Each structure stands twice: as C-alpha cells, then as structure tokens.
Amino acid sequence: xxxxxxxxxxxxxxxxxxxxxxxxxxxxxxxxxxxxxxxxxxxxxxxxxxxxxxxxxxxxxxxxxxxxxxxxxxxxxxxxxxxxxxxxxxxxxxxxxxxxxxxxxxxxxxxxxxxxxxxxxxxxxxxxxxxxxxxxxxxxxxxxxxxxxxxxxxxxxxxxxxxxxxxxxxxxxxxxxxxxxxxxxxxxxxxxxxxxxxxxxxxxxxxxxxxxxxxxxxxxxxxxxxxxxxxxxxxxxxxxxxxxxxxxxxxxxxxxxxxxxxxxxxxxxxxxxxxxxxxxxxxxxxxxxxxxxxxxx
Ligand code: KIV
Numbered sequence: 001x002x003x004x005x006x007x008x009x010x011x012x013x014x015x016x017x018x019x020x021x022x023x024x025x026x027x028x029x030x031x032x033x034x035x036x037x038x039x040x041x042x043x044x045x046x047x048x049x050x051x052x053x054x055x056x057x058x059x060x061x062x063x064x065x066x067x068x069x070x071x072x073x074x075x076x077x078x079x080x081x082x083x084x085x086x087x088x089x090x091x092x093x094x095x096x097x098x099x100x101x102x103x104x105x106x107x108x109x110x111x112x113x114x115x116x117x118x119x120x121x122x123x124x125x126x127x128x129x130x131x132x133x134x135x136x137x138x139x140x141x142x143x144x145x146x147x148x149x150x151x152x153x154x155x156x157x158x159x160x161x162x163x164x165x166x167x168x169x170x171x172x173x174x175x176x177x178x179x180x181x182x183x184x185x186x187x188x189x190x191x192x193x194x195x196x197x198x199x200x201x202x203x204x205x206x207x208x209x210x211x212x213x214x215x216x217x218x219x220x221x222x223x224x225x226x227x228x229x230x231x232x233x234x235x236x237x238x239x240x241x242x243x244x245x246x247x248x249x250x251x252x253x254x255x256x257x258x259x260x261x262x263x264x265x266x267x268x269x270x271x272x273x274x275x276x277x278x279x280x281x282x283x284x285x286x287x288x289x290x291x292x293x294x295x296x297x
Contacts, residue, residue, distance in 0.1 A: 075110020119169025
C-alpha cells in the first residue's frame with residue numbers, strides 16, 4: 001500500500017482502527033530523509049537536540065532560533081511524515097501572545113504542529129494556539145523542561161494523587177483539542193488507563209506497551225548518543241560503533257596512503273597533460289603568482 005502524507009486526522013484514525021503509530025525525532029536533513037523513507041508516521045524536531053546535537057546537559061538550553069534552524073533542515077528532507085516542532089523552554093509559558101507567535105514560527109519553518117509540555121495549567125496556551133489554527137501535541141508525565149522541579153529525570157505518576165492528576169491533565173488536553181499526547185516515563189498501568197480514557201492517540205516514551213504509539217530519540221535508539229541509558233531505552237542498532245569503525249578505517253587508509261587511490265581521483269585530459277608538465281618544468285611559479293596578483297590589484 002502506498003504511504004501517503006500523514007495528517008493529524010490520519011493519526012486519530014489509526015487509533016480508532018487499533019493501528020500503532022510509529023514516531024521518532026530528527027534534527028537535520030539527512031536523518032529526516034532516512035526516517036521519512038522508512039515510513040515513520042511522525043517526526044518530532046525534539047528539544048532533545050539540546051543534548052544529542054548541541055551537547056548541553058538538559059533540554060533547557062536550546063533556543064527558539066536553534067529549534068527553527070533545525071526544523072527548516074528537517075522539513076527539507078520530509079515528504080510524508082507529520083512534522084512536529086517541539087517548543088523550547090521559555091518560548092510558550094512566559095506570555096500567551098509570544099507562545100502563539102513562536103508556535104507560528106515553527107509552522108513557517110515547515111512544521112505542521114507544535115508540541116508543548118504541561119497539563120491543565122497550560123490550557124489557556126493550548127486554547128490560544130488552537131484558536132490560531134495551530135495544531136498542538138501535548139506532553140505529560142516526565143516533562144524534561146521541568147527537570148529541576150522534579151529533582152531529576154524521575155518516573156512520574158507513581159502515587160494515587162499523581163496518577164489522578166495525569167489522568168485529569170490528559171482529559172483536559174483532549175477536551176482542549178490536542179491531536180495527540182506524549183506520555184513520558186510513567187508506569188505502564190497508568191499509561192494504559194490514560195490511553196483508554198482519551199480519544200486522541202497517546203505516544204509513549206518510557207510508558208509501556210499499551211500506548212497508541214511510541215517515540216524514541218533517534219540518536220538514543222541508534223546508539224549514537226550514549227551519555228546515559230534510561231530503563232525504557234532499547235538500542236535498535238549500534239551506529240555509534242559503526243561510525244567509530246569507519247573513522248578508524250579512514251584514518252588508517254589516509255595515513256598509509258591507501259586512500260585516495262586512482263579509482264577515487266580525477267584524471268587530467270590526456271591531450272593537455274604534456275603541455276602542463278612542460279610549462280611546470282620551465283615556469284617561475286613565484287613570478288607568475290606575483291604577476292597574477294598585481295593584475296588583480
Ligand atoms: O525532545 C524530545 O525528543 C521529546 C521526546 C522525547 C518526546 O520531547
């Protein structure tokens with residue numbers, strides 16, 4: 001079956017049909033093209049790029065301008081997947097007008113929706129964005145922009161009160177009109193209840209098998225970013241090791257003069273080769289260079 005342009009409506013239909021939704025992050029043109037070719041439903045230009053692309057310790061450091069720069073690159077590589085821009089820290093909770101404006105910048109950069117972190121407390125922001133015709137993805141549970149409030153990257157929703165709050169948050173986000181909700185690092189039983197109670201798809205990361213879909217950070221699942229490994233993370237490849245192997249081989253061949261060989265070198269046209277060699281043997285290169293420079297001045 002031909003894989004065609006994914007829309008938020010199609011994702012909701014997938015949930016209704018009981019079909020799993022497969023999503024990943026991407027941050028640049030080359031990766032986005034491979035992910036899109038692999039028929040992944042949704043590509044999130046995640047603020048995780050702060051860590052995996054820019055080397056910061058948390059997601060808090062990445063700026064709007066950096067997110068927009070990467071969103072534009074991803075958009076150039078994608079034909080079918082739904083592109084979601086992840087709104088960074090300070091871009092939507094300070095002021096509602098700024099939130100809508102910043103969400104609009106993602107859309108102008110090529111995203112088709114934005115993701116924001118938070119529950120019931122951010123409903124006015126969600127309403128304003130949806131009021132401006134911008135599609136919104138929610139994100140509850142372990143919301144990494146609140147890492148210092150949580151005291152670390154800790155599993156959320158582990159008490160009755162916390163579980164009730166997350167169920168209510170999900171319901172409120174659904175009622176406000178989000179097209180999907182990311183559930184991050186919560187017990188699978190709670191994710192199952194949330195998934196059952198909302199009509200929009202839940203996309204889990206560290207939220208067990210009962211979510212409507214899954215998301216992983218692409219640099220994590222490929223074994224490229226290995227600074228830490230949460231319990232939920234499974235390596236689906238070891239591209240980091242493959243890259244190291246390739247680089248060692250490149251270094252070795254260059255050092256030994258094996259690369260580049262003639263197969264990877266350009267030939268000078270045969271008919272002129274003698275003329276160039278002749279000129280080279282007789283010319284005073286320093287004088288020729290000085291003459292060319294003086295002519296330019
Ligand atoms: O920034 C990100 O990559 C995310 C996903 C982990 C959901 O928010």
